[in-house]
Structure formats: structure tokens, C-alpha cells
Amino acid sequence: MGTQLGNPFADLKRSVGAALSKALEGLCLNAELSDDLESLIEEPPRREFGDLSVPATRISKLCDVSLDELLPRLMESLKGLEVVERVEVVGGYVNIFVNYSVFGARVLNSILTSGLRYGVPEGLKSERVVVEYISANPVHPLHVGSGRNAVLGDFLYRLHKFVGNEVQRRYYVNDVGLQSAYLAYGYFKLGLPSIPPHMKPDHYLGLIYAATTTIIDIMRLKKALSRAEGSSDLSRLNEIRGELDSLIGDLARIADAIPNEVSVLSERIASDEDPESKVMEVLRGYERGDKNFMFAREVCNKVLEGIQETLNKLNVGMDVWDWESDLVWGGEVDYVVEKALESKYYRLHKGAPALFFDDLTNDPLLRERLKVPKSLEIPPLILRRSDGSTLYTTRDIAYTLKKFKEFSAAKVINVIAVEQTLSQAQLRLALQALGFPKEAENLIHYSYEMVNLPGTSMSGRRGRYVTVDELLNKLVEMVKTIMSERDAEISGDQALKIARSAVKYMILSVSPSKTLVLDLKKALDLKQNSGPYIQYTYVRAKSVLEKVGVLPQGGLDLSKANKEPLKTLLFELSKFPEVVAEVLVSGQPEDLVAYANNLATIFNKFYDVEPIAKEPDEGYRALKVAITYGASVVLRNFMEIAGMDVLDRM
């Protein structure tokens, strides 16, 4: 294992680890430990304690050697390293102070040689990866929940791209399910109107969808109410009345936006004896590929046009749009069902064809391999409705196979909300059951929690949602307001670039496993720990570099590197490739974000106290310029991975 030019921090840890194992030679007989000394190396809680620290008490316990015997040997071995300046023992820890003349030279050499590729982990084999994300149902505009999905998916795409993988982005257009049938039905009832010129198609059709489902639900509840009135169950009666009131309120709100459509729809849907069966007719007709129902595809397509416009504004891209209907019509879904019928896991469940997974889920090893949570009960997967129409997860089996096959993917990542944990586990088990164990194992559910807005409960079916468009528009206005308060001009394009970067930063800074509370008033911090803060810090670094003109070609006076804040800055810069490698494995964007914020903070301190371009001492200036260049590269690469806009001026 040689040194890694591109990863100075890993290199540093490796040499410290080697020094430790040399010190323990013949002293510690714990073989497992000596293989894994590197992972014991910590970063002390405060910089004053040193750059790295080694928990000697722990080693003493693990090796069963007294501290008195252990400490001198550790110290001596560590002191022998060129990169170590001094070593201190405090409270059972051996604290290591790095020699920045040596280490700084390595870091800057690494950065100056790698240039914009600094941070790409070395020694990784390029993989072919599919990321499926957003895949919002084409029945309404993207709301903030899909916004989180879009930002996370885009991040995964960019991260994999950055480390050198071949990545394909896919959007699964769910045009076959009930939801799009509801929209198609309502749209048909309205006489297939054209989109009003002042509205985005997704916004308009989202209202039609919400009006249709709400009207139908009101009709159903009214029937239930008249049935319940005959009985003496008062609490049931009140419950229905309450629900009904809230639905009527929803419809009134929708009618504020599209009054004519709502009144026409109410009338025409009421004329259908049983609108729900009419919706099923649309669904079945469309699934058959009956020409008379192709307006359902048209209407989805219109919604998608609106969604694409939103994605463009967000600067989130997509490579392939997969229509679910194509899988049904093309026979891929039939193939899956046939395959399932032959499988030994197939049985009837309440009269419907289904797969039973008990034999698989009883095997703890398989459970682990397929990442099926230990105590998650898996109900049978029903393959078709009794009327023969297909179900979402069945279609998704066919889709998963397609994603693997078409891109020869080693890995398929589905960015899907946590609420689908069960169906995603069923999907993996179904793949296993049907004889696709490799696909089952390499299908990854990248799950994320919901987005909450204080004081609102969101529902696409009721038309209650905050859209990504609204969020972006609001933020753009805020940016413009701030600029006008400063008497500065800003173009709409620049404002959008700042606004969307702020949103992405905020979303990525929260662990996907946590519910994201989105407070519109606070969504756009322009201060520290924000997207604009990173952008601004980069602009500062960049403008210094422009002033200087050219990068130093050697002549760096490294003897000046052993002081704050240069030391800490060099230390942070060294960690970037390591952080990227870790986040690639963990999938936790918040770690990368926290790192970037920390780096930006230290750079701003440096910028504040040290003249860079104006530094009179030539060698010292060269050192400072090289550090500034390093910060600019890392911040730029961070923004690249986070999907933020890299601005040259702010």
C-alpha cells in the first residue's frame, strides 16, 4: 500500500497507524487490534489538544499492557515521524501535533497537482449506477416533499459522477395508477380543455385532480351519511359530518382558483351514478391501450411539461423518462406475472394472485443481505387485482429489471420516501423470489423522511400543498429585496441561482432520516451555515486569486505554515477527499455540508486577519495564495456535488 497523493489526510492517518503498530510490536498480542489501529485514531474535541489523538487507555486495555509501559513506546515511535512536530500526553490520550511545514507541503502539493480533481477518492473502481428519483405522480405540481427528493437524488447523481462513476438519472412516470385515472376522468368530464395561458399546466391540472377526487369523496361520504342516519351510532354520524365539512372546505378553496371548472365538474360528476367505477373504466381502458383512453397519457404529459419547467428552475436534470404504461403495453409486466405464477412462492391470497415471502424472510442471512429490517413483517404481495389490472409494486418489479438491464447497472438507487419502506422491501424479496438475486441485493432504497410546514397538513388529493415553484419564487423575491436594501442591482437569473442554492443547502444539511421542518421565513438564511455563505466565500477566494493572476509555481515558504489560522485551514483542506469517500458510503449529505461550512468559516477567518494578495513577503504570499487556491477548489467541488451554482461575483 503506497502513499496516496490525492488523499493527504488518509495518508497521515496511515503513517500514524503504522507508527503505532511498530510501537506495539511484540508488546501487544491482540492481532485484530494491530490490523485496525488506524480506526482508533481520533480527532481531539478541541484543536488546542492537537491535530490527532490516540486513546492510550483504550489500547492499554485492549492489549492488556500497563500505561506506564505503553506510553513511552507510543511517544517515541510517533516522534520518529517526519510529519509529527510534537506529542503530548493528557488524561490518557496521546495528542499529536502535526508539523505543518511537512504536512502543509503534502496537502498543497496534492491540491496543486490534482487541480479541480482534488477530492476524487483514489483507488475506486468505476461503477455503473442508476439513480431513480422524483418520480412524482404526474397529477399535480412538485411540492416541497418532491423537492426534497429532487435535491437528494440530484446530490447522489452528482456525488457518484464526481467520484468517477457512470450514472444515469431516471424518472418513473406513473401514468397507469388510480391517481392518473382520477385526473384523466376529471379532465375528460371537463371536455379536455386547453390550459389557461396564465397558468402552468401542472398547477392547473393539479387543481382539476384535487377537485375531481374531492368531489367524488364528498359524494361517497354523503352516501355514507344517509346510511348512517338510519342507525343510532351518533359518534359515527358526527365523524362523517366532520370529514364532510372539511372536504367541502377544501373544495371551496379549490373553487377560489378555478370556479368555473369546479362548478362544471360538480355537476357532471354528479350525473354519473357511480363515478368511482367510471374511474376504474378509465384505468382499465388505459391499461389495455385502448385508443379511446389515450387522453389519459396526454394529460399526464401536460403535467410533466410543468414539472420539467420546475426542474429546470431548480437546475435538476434527468436523463430518461420511463412511462409506466410502456411497461404494461410492452409485455414486461405480463412477463413478471407469468414468472411469478411459475414460482414456488406463488399462491392465491383472498382470491387474488400473490407472492408469499415467508420462506425467504425466515432466513436471517437473506434478510440481512436484502436489508429487510429484522422485525418487519412482510405481508404477501398481490400481483393483480381481481379484475386483472396490475398493481404498483408488480409494475415496479418489471421496471427495476429494466433499469438494471438497459444501463447494465451494478447498482440501482431508488430515492423514495420512508413511507414506502415496506413495498420497497417487498420489491427486493420479489426479485429474489423470481430468480434475480443480484438485482435484489443491489437495489438500494435511499429513504428520506417527510417535509413538514408549520401549521399545514399537505395532501395532493385535497390540493393542499406548497409547491417548489412557490418556494423558489418566494426566495427569489427575498433575495431581490435584500439586494435592493443594499442599493445593489441583481439580475433575476442571479437571484434564482442564489435562491435555489440556498434551498439545496438547507435540504442537504438535514439528515434524510429526520423530518424536515421547512419554515418559509427562515428557509433563506444568507448568513453563516447557508448556501449563499458558501457561494460568497468562494467568490472572495476567487477574487483574491484574480488579483494575484497566476498560481505559484513553487517557492512556497512552508516554514510559515506552522501558525493559525493557516494550520487549521491546511488541516481541513486535507480532509476533503476523506469526507467525500465517507459520504459516498454513508449517503449522508449533512456530513459534507457541515464540512464545507466549517472550511468556509476558517477561510473567512484567514481572509479577515491575513493579507493575501497584498502580502509583501514573496514566499509567504505564495503559500497563502496556494492555500486560497485550495479553499476555492474544495468549495467549488462541494458546490458541484451539492448542485449549487458556482458564482464568480455576488
Added chain:
RNA sequence: GGGCCCGUAGCUCAGCUAGGAUAGAGCGCCGGCCUUCUAAGCCGGAGGUCCCGGGUUCAAAUCCCGGCGGGCCCGCCA
């Protein structure tokens, strides 16, 4: 009823996987710094029963058990 996730400063969040050094940021609040590389910046201050109760340990925000509170799932919806 069962399962999963979350609970840390007024607010939004790190830290928990592998237990250890005075529990960290940002926002908000209070107070400083612009004839010098972009002040969307920098410096300082106040602010915490780490949800509660047990247990393990020399040592628990972190591990275990039991509660409480919030979210999600358990559909011939997606």
C-alpha cells in the same frame, strides 16, 4: 395491536454506528469591527434537567430495559 424513525439551547440542526477530555454550530437576542484583497464577512456575550425513569460501566447525550411525546407503515392506493 405490531413494526420502523425521531426527541439535544427560544427556533433549525450536528454529535449517538465503534461509551471517555469543559455537549457543538447557525438563526434569533445583546455588544464591538468597514480610508487596506467583496461587511452575504469577522470578533465577543448571554442562552442547555442532552424527553423521563431504571440498568451496565471507573466513565453514558452515546449501550441495554421500561415509559412518555411526535411522525410514518401494516390496502385488490401509490
